[in-house]
Structures are given as C-alpha cells and as structure tokens.
Amino acid sequence: MFQAQKSADPKENYRLMVETAKAFIEDESDLIALLANLSALIKVYVEDLNWAGFYLLKGKELVLGPFQGNPACARIAEGKGVCGKATLEGKPVIVPDVHQFPGHIACDSASASELVIPFFKGGKVYGLLDLDSPTPARFSGEEAEYLGQIAALLTAWLAS
Numbered sequence: 001m002f003q004a005q006k007s008a009d010p011k012e013n014y015r016l017m018v019e020t021a022k023a024f025i026e027d028e029s030d031l032i033a034l035l036a037n038l039s040a041l042i043k044v045y046v047e048d049l050n051w052a053g054f055y056l057l058k059g060k061e062l063v064l065g066p067f068q069g070n071p072a073c074a075r076i077a078e079g080k081g082v083c084g085k086a087t088l089e090g091k092p093v094i095v096p097d098v099h100q101f102p103g104h105i106a107c108d109s110a111s112a113s114e115l116v117i118p119f120f121k122g123g124k125v126y127g128l129l130d131l132d133s134p135t136p137a138r139f140s141g142e143e144a145e146y147l148g149q150i151a152a153l154l155t156a157w158l159a160s
Helices: 010-027 032-045 079-087 141-159
Strands: 049-060 061-069 075-077 094-095 114-121 122-131
Touching: 010 032, 010 141, 032 049, 032 061, 032 122, 032 141, 049 079, 061 079, 061 122, 075 079, 079 094, 079 114, 079 122, 114 141
Parallel strands: none
Antiparallel strands: 049 061, 049 122, 061 075, 094 114, 114 122
C-alpha cells in the first residue's frame, strides 16, 4: 500500500517520488496500470499542478493515457502544441508561458506553464509525460531532471 511521505524540502520530495516510482515500476507488468499510478504519484509530490499525465504515440498522433486533472485533449496531431514539439525533438520542453507558445493547444484554459518529457522504446519516442501548472514559469530544470528520471525508468521498463 502506498503512503506518501512528504518533506518540507521540495528536493527531498522529488527524491522520494523517484524512489517510489522505482518501486511501482519493479512491481508492475501492465503499462496502463503503471502510468495510472505514476500520474497519481506525480500529482502527490509535485506542487502547483493542474494536470499530470501521459500521452502515447500511436502512428502519427498522440493519444491520451492515464492522467490526474481535468478532462484533456484525447488526441494531438503530429507536431502540434508543446507535446508535438517534444515528440519531434525527442527531448524535454519547458514552456514558461503557454500563451506565448505558437500553436499551443489549450486543453485546460487554466494552464499557464507546461513541462513535457518524452520516453522511448527501441530508440524512438513512445510516449510523453505532460505536466501543466496554473502558475506562469512554474517549471525549472530541477523538475525536468527528477521527472526525467521517471521517464528514463519508463524507457528501461519498456525495453525489458
């Protein structure tokens, strides 16, 4: 059973989040169940989010996977929005102000900033971890680093 252990130190919370993610990944064999628990875990440990979840690349579009937050765009066309940029570039994208991002897809009008991190299977983007916040410039390299560790764990899990 999962019991959130939280600290007053955000870095310690990120470390706890990654350690818990490792345990989830070691114990789960189903991708959807794993992504559902990881999205909930991220929502517990990362402050000031209005959305945390996953998109999976199916052909030339991103399809909504497990998430925590308001209903979201079910499908995102190839190369569209922040998620599309992260898919095409194959690297994390931090957007301090989504309203200034050309082609931003407003799935939730409350979102002000976004962080998207791809994960891979067979060397190709397989899916994305997507985080939205109602606070402008919410995300930094620190969040990208810790959440990137979760994306790396997913990449390794998909390869096994």
